[in-house]
Amino acid sequence: MFVAQSMLMGDLDRPGEGASGGLGVLLGSLGDALARTDRVGGVLTVVTACVPDLEADPALLRRRDRGHWVLRIPVDSPHPLRADEVGRHREAMAWWATQLFTSIGRPIDVLHVRYADDGSLALAEAARRAGLGLVFTATPDPHRQVTERHDTAAPDPVALRQDLHRVFVADRLVERADRVVGIAGGGRGTAELLRYFPRLAARGREGVLSAPPEGIAPYRPSAARARRSGLVLGRIDALAAAHPADRPVVLLSVGRLHPVKQQDLLVRAWIESGCHRESLLVVVGGSATATDPVERAMRARMDEALASCDEARERLLLLPALPNPDVRMLERSLAAPTGRFRARYVCPSAKEEFGLAVLEAMEAGLLVAGPLRGGVPAYLVDGDNGILMDTGGAGSLGAGLRRLVQVEDDRARAMAARAQRLVRSTYSSTAMARALAHHYTAVTERKRRNAL
Structure with missing residues (x-):
């Protein structure tokens, strides 16, 4: 398989700065580990690049490690993308991602998105246009947050609108995903997801599957x-x-x-x-x-x-x-x-x-x-x-x-x-990669059967 994963906010290689956090560390080590599993032949980590980034380095594809590449989606912004700005770039990101997914010279089998935001929705649309399988990691946050933050007589209309939009995006991603996995942490999380996304129950055993625990890369001193x-x-x-x-x-x-x-x-x-x-x-x-x-x-x-x-x-x-x-x-x-x-x-x-x-x-x-x-x-x-x-x-x-x-x-x-x-x-990135490769294989094989 050729697998793609996304991290659209922050810099993959500069955790702790701006919007860059632990996800960059996770996807960097996870992508390297996935590329070393038997079932995965290559990994593409999808990031964004603003105008100054592209002026400094116009290359959209670069190799990170053996079997692991980074693909940069251009964003017409004078600074790195911020969470409150993604919506206005959604269609452009979907267009660029579609063009790049279909022109890199090797068919991508499955795309994994993790956040309920407009960037993930843009990539989900690109996956649909390009014929990729889609895996979505769902959390109860958008829905639960509405209950926790706005259970008042006079909720903040701007904050409520933003949270309801996240609920809308999460619902669309669940609808479009070939497989939905829950955040790791036990059966309670899966039950909570079924409460907030009742249509998952209609999928039966394929409704929502527990994600493998996150893992860290081996420590290498220097x-x-x-x-x-x-x-x-x-x-x-x-x-x-x-x-x-x-x-x-x-x-x-x-x-x-x-x-x-x-x-x-x-x-x-x-x-x-x-x-x-x-x-x-x-x-x-x-x-x-x-x-x-x-x-x-x-x-x-x-x-x-x-x-x-x-x-x-x-x-x-x-x-x-x-x-x-x-x-x-x-x-x-x-x-x-x-x-x-x-x-x-x-x-x-x-x-x-x-x-x-x-x-x-x-x-x-x-x-x-x-x-x-x-x-x-x-x-x-x-x-x-x-x-x-x-x-x-x-x-x-x-x-x-x-x-x-x-x-x-x-x-x-x-x-x-x-x-x-x-x-x-x-909790190792190698164990996480093997477990996710199983999910990706199931999605890929199901799409191939449906295509016959």
């Missing part, structure tokens, strides 16, 4: 990464030296600067809970240039939280996004039992669909605290291999931070070891 990690550790060292303590607690948080990631709430909760007096906070994420308006707004809210507490400002280190291999090297260095720090990882997101960064921190050997909402509870068991937190407000998040900081070192090491064993035995 001397260059060790040097870069050493520079970051040096900055943390300098921060610790200014506040002497015997192996200080370092709280690490990695992710793009975005309201759903809630780094501003993390800083506020860290201060209001008093955790700033007994820990250092290291936040990694965002671009170095700070030109993205969402990132600027997040930094402004973090500064606002720090304004009333000079002591906290001196214990916070905000670093721009690092390449994923550098993040994993840094996490390993911080987790080393003979290291200079007692490091823990915190994910303050409102929710994570699965939480790739959480898995990577667990695999590195860090004790992790993550959100109750979303897919993290599928693998993180509170008090056993990590800590689950209510991240719905500063008070509850602060209580979770206090639990994380106060875990005794011996217990922290035992919990982190259990988490590390789980991730290494269960």
